[in-house]
Amino acid sequence: MLIFSEYLGLRIDGRRANELRKITCKTNVIDYTDGSAYFEQGNTKILVGILGPREAKQRSASQTTQVTLNVEFLVSPFSSVERKKRSKYDRRSVEIATSIKQTFEHVIIGQLFPRSQIDIFIHLLQQDGGVLEACINATCLALIDAGIPMTDYVCAINAGYVDDSPMLDLNMVEEASFDTPNITIAVLIRSGKICLLQLESTLAVDLLAPVLELAKTGCKYIHSVLDSTIKESTQSMINSVTL
Amino acid sequence: MSSESGPISKGIVTTGSLITRDGVFMKGHGTFVENGEIYASITGTVERINKLVSVTSLRQRYSGEIGDIVVGRISRVGLKRWLVNVNGRQDARRKSASDELQMRKFFKEGDVVFAEVQSVFVDGALSLHTRSLDYGKLRNGVVCYVSPALVVRSRSHLISLHCGVDVVLGVNGCIHIGKHRVFSHLQVDSDNDEAYLKDEQSSLESNTKAGNSSTLPNNDYSDIYSDVNDDIDISTRTNISRVHNCIVILDRLFIRLNSTSINTAYEQSLQYFVPELLKQDVANEIAESRDNKNSAMTFKLLVNSVAYGILSRTDDLSAQRYTIE
Numbered sequence: 001m002l003i004f005s006e007y008l009g010l011r012i013d014g015r016r017a018n019e020l021r022k023i024t025c026k027t028n029v030i031d032y033t034d035g036s037a038y039f040e041q042g043n044t045k046i047l048v049g050i051l052g053p054r055e056a057k058q059r060s061a062s063q064t065t066q067v068t069l070n071v072e073f074l075v076s077p078f079s080s081v082e083r084k085k086r087s088k089y090d091r092r093s094v095e096i097a098t099s100i101k102q103t104f105e106h107v108i109i110g111q112l113f114p115r116s117q118i119d120i121f122i123h124l125l126q127q128d129g130g131v132l133e134a135c136i137n138a139t140c141l142a143l144i145d146a147g148i149p150m151t152d153y154v155c156a157i158n159a160g161y162v163d164d165s166p167m168l169d170l171n172m173v174e175e176a177s178f179d180t181p182n183i184t185i186a187v188l189i190r191s192g193k194i195c196l197l198q199l200e201s202t203l204a205v206d207l208l209a210p211v212l213e214l215a216k217t218g219c220k221y222i223h224s225v226l227d228s229t230i231k232e233s234t235q236s237m238i239n240s241v242t243l
Numbered sequence: 244m245s246s247e248s249g250p251i252s253k254g255i256v257t258t259g260s261l262i263t264r265d266g267v268f269m270k271g272h273g274t275f276v277e278n279g280e281i282y283a284s285i286t287g288t289v290e291r292i293n294k295l296v297s298v299t300s301l302r303q304r305y306s307g308e309i310g311d312i313v314v315g316r317i318s319r320v321g322l323k324r325w326l327v328n329v330n331g332r333q334d335a336r337r338k339s340a341s342d343e344l345q346m347r348k349f350f351k352e353g354d355v356v357f358a359e360v361q362s363v364f365v366d367g368a369l370s371l372h373t374r375s376l377d378y379g380k381l382r383n384g385v386v387c388y389v390s391p392a393l394v395v396r397s398r399s400h401l402i403s404l405h406c407g408v409d410v411v412l413g414v415n416g417c418i419h420i421g422k423h424r425v426f427s428h429l430q431v432d433s434d435n436d437e438a439y440l441k442d443e444q445s446s447l448e449s450n451t452k453a454g455n456s457s458t459l460p461n462n463d464y465s466d467i468y469s470d471v472n473d474d475i476d477i478s479t480r481t482n483i484s485r486v487h488n489c490i491v492i493l494d495r496l497f498i499r500l501n502s503t504s505i506n507t508a509y510e511q512s513l514q515y516f517v518p519e520l521l522k523q524d525v526a527n528e529i530a531e532s533r534d535n536k537n538s539a540m541t542f543k544l545l546v547n548s549v550a551y552g553i554l555s556r557t558d559d560l561s562a563q564r565y566t567i568e
Contacts, residue, residue, distance in 0.1 A: 032388075034304055053304060055334045109275060109284055114366045116332050144258050147303035149284035151275060152259040190259045190282075227257055230286050234255050237301050238288065240497040241392065 004162045012173050013042075020157075020169045020218055021130075023225050025138070027145040027233045035146020039138035042171055043128035046135055048142040052118035061117065067110035068117040073097040073135070075124045080172075096132055097122075100139055103156075103186050103196045109149040118148065129172035132184045132198065133158050137222055144230055153226065154195065156186040157218040159211050161203060166211040168218045183211055187219040251291065256283040262296055271297025301392040301497075305331045305415040307369040311360040312400040314381065314413030315371075317350045325350050327358070327371060329415045330388065335360075335369035349468050355381040355419060357411055377401075377429040379467045381411065383475060384421020385487050389494035391416035395501075401431040402502045404509060406482040410490075412500055420486050422475050485512055488520040 004011055011017070021042030030036040033049040040046075056062030061070075073093050077083060087093070100120070108118070120142070122135050136156035143150060160167045160180045167174070175182055181203035186196035194212075203211065251263040262274060262281045270276050273285040274296060283289070287300035307313070307329070315329035325346070327335040337350070337358060350356060358371035358378050373379045394400075394412045402410040403423060411419040475483075489508035490500065498504055512520055 028302075035302060053332045055332075113332055116367070144286050145302060147285050147287075147300040149273065149275070150258050151277075151282070151284060153257075230257050231255055234257075234286055234301070237497055238255070241301060241499055 004165075004167070011167070013171060015169075017162075017165050017167045018214060018217075020221060021171065023137075023222065025141060025226065025229050027141055027229060033146075035142045035144070035148070037138050037141035037145055039134055039141060041130060041134045041137070041169070043126055044130055044134045045124075045126040046138040047123040047125055048135075048138045049121045049123075050118065050142045050146040050148070051121070052146075053113040053116035053148070054118075056115060056117040062115045065111060065114050067108065067113040069101050069105060069108070069110075069120065070117055071097040071101045071120045071122065073100070073122045073124070075127075079124050079127045096135060099132060099196060099198065100135055103136055103154055104139065104143065104150075106195045107150040107152050107154055107188065108143070109151060112149055118143075127172065129170050129175045130158050130184075132156065133169075133186075136186050136196070137226065141226055141229065144226075145233070152188040152190045153223050154186050155189060155219040155222040155226065156184060156196065157215050157222060158182055158184040159215040159218065161207050161211055166207075166214040168214055181211075183208075183215065185212065185215050185219070187216055189220065189223045192216065251296065252289055254288065255286070256289055256298060257286045258283060262289060262298075267294060268296045269294050271295045273298030273300060301390070303391075305329065305391040306367060307331055307335070307360045307363050307415070308396075309360055309362060311396065311414040312357070312412075313360060313369075313371065313415045314355065314357050314386070314411055314417040314419050315415065316386070316417075317352050317354045317356060320346050320350065320352060322346070325356075327356060329369065329371075329413075330391070330417055331367065331369065331415060333364075333366060333368035335371050337371040337373065350380065351470065354470060355386055357381050357413075357419065375429060376467070377426045380470060381419045381421060382470060383424070383472050384409075384419055384483055387418050387420070387487055387490055387494075389416050389418060389490065389500065390497065393494060393497065393500050394418075395499060397501070399430045401426060401429055402505060403431050404482075404486065404506065406486070406509070407479050408482050408486050410486060410505060418490060418500070420483050420490070422473065422479055422483070481517060485509065485517045485520070488512070488517060491521060 009016060024040040026038045028036060029038045030049050033051055035050040037048050039048070053067055056068055061068050073096050075093060100122070120139055122139060124131060133156040136154060140154045157168065158170050160170050160174065160182050162180055170180065170182060174180055180201065182200045183203065184196070184198045185194050187194055251265070252261065256262060260283050262283055264280050266279050268281055270281050273283060273287060274281050275284045281296055283298045285298055285300045285303065287298045290297050290299055313329045313335070315327040315335060317325050318328040318334055319326040325337045327337055329335045337356065356373065356379065358373045360369050361372040362370045364370070391414065394414050394416060396414055400412045402412065404410065407423045409421055409423050486505065486509055489505060489512050493500055493504055493508055
């Protein structure tokens with residue numbers, strides 16, 4: 001399938017190579033959680049709820065110096081065209097949950113909550129490519145909403161390389177296309193460090209740098225969206241509490 | 244003061260943003276240091292006390308401090324202690340020294356207790372005491388949970404309303420609403436009686452410091468630890484649910500809970516049926532009918548403004564601030 005028209009310089013959904021899909025997000029959307037976020041990136045829709053830090057439910061899982069992160073990733077059966085039922089423990093779901101856990105272990109200041117645990121529940125409501133990136137962005141938003149101390153924002157994006165040009169934020173059709181390499185990176189915004197990098201399919205080494213460069217720029221943009229959402233919700237909370 | 248101590252960010256800071264480069268400051272809660280610079284680890288407002296810089300968030304879980312009055316639910320009964328879920332980072336403990344054989348006679352799983360924080364452990368776990376006769380088991384009512392930021396630490400966490408309903412505000416955001424009872428020691432914020440029992444406050448504090456085993460007089464045992472509800476007449480029951488719903492509304496609007504805000508909300512709610520209060524569409528409907536002076540919208544504004552002394556009269560309010568969403 002032709003996913004990039006060189007003639008027009010447009011992708012299958014009308015974007016240019018360096019354009020992101022529309023991001024809509026909102027925090028504090030679920031009542032009985034400590035923090036929650038709803039995140040849409042194009043047609044990928046995600047809901048995240050955070051519980052904790054609270055007493056570890058299993059004694060065996062609790063650590064004496066650190067907080068324990070528990071990530072559950074759930075795919076709704078109606079999330080994609082193929083109505084395939086996926087269990088919580090299928091290989092791909094476990095992989096995504098582990099990636100998210102490892103990503104956030106870097107930034108959460110866990111020493112503050114020994115013997116406690118933080119539960120992160122991620123619900124994938126609809127998928128249209130870039131599931132991992134959207135999950136990381138949504139989780140970051142929800143963790144900040146929950147007031148969990150972190151050293152930095154973590155923003156993620158995926159990128160690929162099509163027809164001699166790096167391409168940002170692949171959707172499902174682009175991801176599925178056979179010869180598109182697909183890189184998902186998560187970036188610590190302040191330091192610019194990459195804390196997660198996943199590559200599916202292959203990419204020539206000399207092409208990695210330009211793709212990463214583009215992806216980092218994308219992350220900065222995502223950070224600005226997340227940051228303004230957080231600031232807005234905090235401001236409205238402060239307004240109503242001090243009015 | 245500010246001229247000598249260098250630049251420092253004001254207002255809202257978000258996670259990872261720089262607060263100050265100046266090395267003279269010390270990091271407080273919600274901050275961390277990297278390369279001698281202080282950054283925010285949570286989102287909130289910067290507060291500064293002399294050289295100590297901290298960030299306070301409105302969305303954090305409750306973390307206890309000595310002397311806090313909390314309401315919690317017994318989650319487990321151990322051999323020598325009760326574990327109380329106070330909605331904090333760690334469950335709290337109410338220790339007992341003498342009563343090991345009959346632990347469940349005093350508190351069982353699921354009981355709602357009202358206690359004071361005696362000490363805080365390094366991992367954030369709390370130790371509670373119920374040393375005053377007023378502390379102990381709560382019954383004859385309902386419990387609801389609000390955002391802990393809405394309950395500020397104050398002199399009195401007991402509110403006695405006109406309608407025969409008592410509200411116990413736990414600093415942890417757990418609130419008990421129940422039938423009126425007589426508190427013998429603690430200071431009650433009451434409409435009926437303005438006389439405060441101030442001297443009891445100091446005796447409480449000395450109790451906290453003493454750290455002896457619990458001393459409760461024997462005569463009141465059965466009453467204090469009873470978990471059978473009294474007879475509650477239908478009007479009190481209605482009032483309890485009304486106050487409960489008012490508190491839920493205040494929580495949704497993110498308005499601080501105190502005797503003024505709860506009283507105002509209660510009075511304004513009297514024109515609606517109790518179950519109506521929580522319906523968004525009913526509230527909106529009423530809000531849309533512009534000629535209705537006492538609309539839900541004005542209710543929201545009323546609670547907001549009366550509680551904080553901006554305006555005190557309904558007429559003024561509806562005249563001046565009708566267009567706000």
